[in-house]
Amino acid sequence: MTGEPPLHPDASMLNLRRMLIVFLLIISGAVLLVSAWVVVNTWQRMVNETQNDARNLSQSVARQSEDSVMQVELTLQDLRDRITLVGLDTERQPYLQALLMQRKASLPQLHGLFIYDSQGNWLVTSEGAVRQHSNNSDRAYFRYHQHNTDPGLHISEVIHSRSTGDLIIPLSMRLNNSDGSFRGVLLATLRIDYFRQIFGYYNLGERGLMALIVNNGDILYARPFPDSTINKNISESPLFTDLLKRAPSGTATYTAALDGIKRVFGYASLKRYPLVVTVGFDRKQLVHAWFTDLLVYLILCCLLMMVIFALGYFLLRNLSQNIRDQAELAQVREQLTVMNNTLQTLALVDGLTGLANRRQFDLYLDRSLERANKLRKPLALLMIDVDTFKRFNDTYGHLAGDDCLKRVGDALLRVSHRSDDLIARYGGEEFAVILPGSDREGAARFARSALEAVAALGIPHLNSDHQAKIVTISIGLHVMQGGLSESTRQALIGQADKALYQAKASGKNRMDET
Known part of the structure; x- marks a missing residue:
């Protein structure tokens, strides 16, 4: 009986020991x-969830604040x-x-x-009798309306009420005489305690932050800070120097200007008023x-590692009794190698671009044709070729050519498409797109978007026929109606290839169809 000589027991044990250690x-x-x-x-999931919570909460509080001001x-x-209609005469004041x-x-x-009248004297209040010699002409909101004809709502900085001493936000409007001259001021005051109560409903943790701020950076109210922070200006905060300039609402992580604590923030501007609501969760928390x-997970991982090493120890100790299994292990190892080679052969992804490869393209096209014929639905195929790619390789080298193909593949992936559409590398500098159920208009729309997406990359190509000297593509399109006898892979590819060559012959950087 011929065959390889059996391994020496010591050598077998040593080999198995090495394998087990590996x-x-x-x-x-x-x-x-996996643990990492x-x-x-x-x-990342916790940060994302916190950002979503901060964004949603800021938008919710912004809407609530806007409703209150509105x-x-x-x-x-x-x-x-009503004042314009009935006037401010003494007999009208009780009404x-x-x-x-x-x-x-x-x-x-x-x-x-x-x-208030034009001199700042109190005429009528919601508190009942007007105090004698009461005058508010020194207030900032009064001086504003004296010198500004804007009829809209004016929001001033927080002040102490002269009648109660409470912190209030003045909301005022100008009153005009019939000739447009200054008649006085109509004032409403919002209680800071109202916002203190609203903001207090939400659990943000010990160092969570929620604030209502004027869009010039003046704080109207900030929780959980003392009242001394009211009217403080934080216009140097990233919220005002950067974020609000880019979007009226969103999320970001930055250090708060009030206390120097880094938080995950959500912010939202009020649509009708120059106010911003921001909500922040302490990053350390x-x-x-x-x-x-x-x-708990880390403890379980440590226990798992201990179990693995314990099992390894017992296996090593029992190797002397399992030498005869060496041949079976070698056979299993050979089978695993064959299976691995088979899996590599059957791999369906292009190694350069990460797109579907030719094999996956063929399998998916056959399946799509079968489905299209069965359901009698259209099937669109786009054949795409990078224009003058040989010149590109000759000019910039194959490494640059590979990078060019990867960027073109990425651009095709970014074009809006459905989940059942397939974008594949057909071979060399050629790509293909299968659009099941797509009519001619939808396929043409995808093709135009693909042309624009690749051109937008702006990849330099000195030897390109394109005026801008950039990398472009040409596209051949064919849409086949399901249920027809000529609905075969070869016919579909042939028609799309024909359209591609027509696009190439017509000047490149375009789409043609048959």
Whole structure:
């Protein structure tokens, strides 16, 4: 009987020992890699969830704040219309006073409603009798309306009420005489305690932040900070120097200007008013919560590693009794090698571009044709070729050519398409796109987008026929109706190839169809 001589028992044991050690190292490495991925992914997921919470909460509070201010604005507009209609004469003031008291009672956010004449004297208030010699002409909002004819709502900085001492936000409108001259000021004051109560409903953690800010950076109210932060200007914060300039709402992580704590922020501008709501979650608290959630997983991973090494130890100790399994292990190893080679042969992904390769393209096209014929639906095929690619390789080299193909493949992937569309590298500098169920218009739309996407890359190509000397593509398109006898792979590819050559012959950087 012929064959390889049996391994010496000591040599067999040594080989198995090496294999087992390698196996343990691989398993340990895999566990560590998976653990690292879980750690990073868990943190990123927590940050994303926190950003979503901050964004949603800021938008919700912004809408609530906007509704509160809008109710006051509508009330002031109605009062101004009534004043214009009935006047401010002494006999009309009891009626206006009752109206102000009624409106204040209907809006919980109001601290008070006031009417001043052109000299700043109190005429009517929602508090009842007017105090003698009361004058507010020194207030910033009064001086603003004296010198500005803007009829809209004006939001001033937070002040202390002279009647109660409470912190209030003045919302005011100008009153005009019939000739447009200054008649006085109509004032509504919002209670800071109203926003203190609203903001207090939300659990942001010990160092969470929620603030209502004027878009010039002046703070109207910030939780959980003392009232001394009110009217403080934080216009140097990234919120005002960068974020609001890019978008009216969003999320970002930065260091708060108020206390220097790094937070995950969400922010939202009010649509009708120059106000911004921002919500921030303390990043250190996020790290603590993340580590707490992850601690059990890490302990389990350590236990798993201990189990793996314990099993390895017992296996090594019993190797002397399992030498005869060496031949079977070699056979299994050979089968695994064959299976691995088979899997590599059957790989369906192009190694350069990451797109589907030719084999996957052929399989998917056959399946799509079968489905199109069965359901009698159209099937579109685009054959795409990089223009003058040989010249590109000759000019810039094959490494640059490979990079060019990868960028073209990425551009095709970014073109809007459905989940059942397939974008493949057909071979060399040629690509193909299968669009199941797509009519001619939809396929042409994809082709035009692909032309624009590749041209937008702006890849330099000095020997290109294109005027801009950049890399371009040409596309051949054919749409085949399902259920026809000539609906075969060869016919579809042939027609699309024909259209591609027509596009090439017509000047490149274009789409043609048959």
